[in-house]
Amino acid sequence: MVIEEAVNGKDDMLIDGQMADQVLPSGFNLNFLNLYYAKLFPYGDIFKWMSYGNDGKHPACDKSYFGRRELSFTLENDIYLRFLSFNSVSELEKGIREKCPFKIDIGPVYSVDPSKRHAYAQSGENVFKPVERELIFDIDITDYDDVRYCCSGADVCLDCWPLMTAAIKVINTALRDDFGFRHILWVYSGRRGVHCWVCDGKARRLTNEQRAAIADYFRVYKGSENSKKKVSLTGHALHPFLVRSYTEVLKDLFEQTLLSSQQIFSTEDRCEKVLEMIPDESVAAELRGRWQKRSSGSKDDINAVRWEHLKHTLQSGRHKGQGLRRCVEEIVFSFSYPRLDMEVSKHMNHLLKAPFCVHPKTGRVCVPIDPVHCHEFDPTTVPTLSQLLQELNSGGMGQEGDNDWDRTSLGESVRFFRSSFLEPLLKACKEEMESAYNSKLQQSKNSLSW
């Protein structure tokens, strides 16, 4: 394709290697997206994932499974198409390339093909309802706006991104160790947050009530306009999950990173915000008084110093108030504990953006994040649409049958997606299917015996 033609919006899609050294304008446009969908979007991998093993040859496979999954497209001009479904990978590719959606959302697997839902009743036997859906989480950094001072709104930077890293660590560990889930995918949302897809069979079969219970298990922050203190940790001890989160992740995040990156005690206003969280006014007053006399000449970081003051005062044992028992932890939790969007997780029919979509506002691809190395993830270096197309161009023509994404930065993400998530998942699905099938066979054999 001639670059100028792409910029001018022509339909021709051939790549012209001679234009490689010309820089593409950054950003997002329909033609770039078209190219992306033509060359880079990993249809096969998404299809395999969403099939959960049902695309194989095994007699236990449910051929209707993929076709009962709802997808939705958001087109240019905010046109929204819901209850879409496809019966094969080629239909999926055709559908996406035809419509060139700005956003693709994935919904639940329904009892019947969603595009045929009107043929079914709302109640009784033949009902149209969701039957399987991954357990999902959505963490958005704007939910932390009251505790981050470096950015606000849609912006994100390396000073506040550690909040997302901490969220991933806390939730991921709990999902694995507490709930026993194994097949967990974390995805960058493209701008300012992360999504989590828990894909174990037992996760997909959870009821709304169970999903709500898990979301509530994770809930600590109860923000509202009316209360100054939004984290309240009552009880004589903390639940083991909270203890682990605190000692393994949050305490260090707060003390080693946030104190200075957010300059938490650097101004009077910011100090006051913390002092408001102390239920005993006399303690708060004591600290306030102490900090007003600002000692100049101290080389130490003022945030660290003041934090030590606060900890020392609250934990010294001098003040025995009820509310003070866990005050230090409450402050740490307020600034660092994950804030989930509860509604996303509670309902089976909630739609969530598909991995490998491109974010229209930033041009960045929604790439998977490795939870084990999430502290190394840098949202500012995630491949963008224009960057990828540039890489495609400069990579030259590959061999027939090669994956184009392999020649770009996207390759790393797709390879990671396959090796650490998709392959183990499909292996487990196959095993599950086989054992369920075999035990059914066994049962019918038994019932036939005289």
Add this chain to the structure above:
Amino acid sequence: MEIVRRPQLKSTAIDRGVPTLPLYRSAPSLEVRLEDFELYAIDRLRVLTGISDGLSRGKRPEEMEKLVAELWKANMRHPQASEVMNKDIISHFVLRLVYCRTYGLCALSLDYCCFHFLAYRVRILAHREDLRKWFLSMETALFRYRFRLQTAEAQRAVLAEFQLPYKAVTTSEFEVIKDKLTLVARSINQTLPTADAIFYKVPFQEVPELVAGRRVFLSDGYAYVAMNQVVSLVATQFRSLLSKALTLTNRKWMSTIREQEKDRLTPIVEALSTSYVGPDYSVGREFGEVSLKDIDNVAKSSFPLCMRHLFDKLREDHHLKHWGRMQLGLFLKGVGLKLDDALAFWKAEFSQKVGAERFDKEYAYSIRHNYGKEGKRVDYTPYSCQKIISLTPSVGDHHGCPYRHFSEENLRAALCKMGVNSGGVEDVMDKVRHKHYQLACTLTFEAIHGCPNDAGINHPNQYFSDSQKILKSKVKCLRISFLVTSVIDLEFPPISTVHSLHP
């Protein structure tokens, strides 16, 4: 007589002589003697009423456990050990018949009723949703506390019966997670687990409420559930089973009765559904006898709030609607107002509104009916608190329990008018907020009379007689409460007396 034993039970607990808790899943195929039918039910009703009483007094779980054990021992034994289980099961199912009914049309039932009671025909009184809820709650409470009293083995048997997939944690497993379990217990302010504490390992999906509240330790998809949490789960299962069963029972009896038994009906179950198993107030007592000229004074000093309200409204409006007339009228009978005086009393009020002639024509009959002088000639019993609380007044009505139905503002005003001081009013309002209406009335009594009432108020006539006793004698409080308790002991009727109320 034979009980249909379920096979799995036979191979485990019962054979080893471990008594098990029946789940009442299906009606027994039994032949029951008519007397036992009623007797067993009344005994069980005493247990349920006792539980209701204990709960309304705000007893703690440990106290309730003790109370249930005592009530069960006092009422549900049988000279033949083999009959104990029968009595338990039969009495439950009889009360199910009594309490399954609600108002409204039911869908036609499809199946034949599964009870095979010998020659038994029953009339079910059309009755309030509240009584069914009461039965459901009391049976669940009974089950919960009996479960707590069982041995660990028997409890496991129950869990197996409910097909709850709970495995008890082994000692070695326990050692590994003990610290975590202790943390959880401390975080929810529960007692710390000891070495012999029983925990169950349950897939987390089974206990969403406990997970949501972080009230359990989770590991690898399993929740470690403490015994007291298991009790809640078991009780919830029992309650949901019984609730469904009551709906089914209702349908079946509706269709059976409609098809077959319109004419040959027996009021035993009807009587049971409103029965009050305490002192008999159908006949006026000597110390309670009241004459017309005393009635205003006595209303001010010794009527409970519900009757005081009805009485005041009658004086004010010169009229009361049907349920108000029933509630107040029967109460006055219990207080000792003779029929002639009653007729004069009501006539004096009503004729101011509707005229003497209309009174004689339309209202006098029902007063005589209440005293057993007309129609069936049943001497009706004054309503107990349980019955009154269950009545729901609507527009223009003044009956029911004011602690339940008055707005906060109105209740406060009424209590002040009765002479309760502001501190006392707060205590009463606190009870009301927690729906302990009888406790609220007891506190009112205590505040007005300046004396404790340990027995607690269960019946408006009891309030009246207790009050009169205090007022008539000028003896110190300590002796009064002793007197009241001992009098109540004496008054507690033998079964035959209760029978005579329901011919």
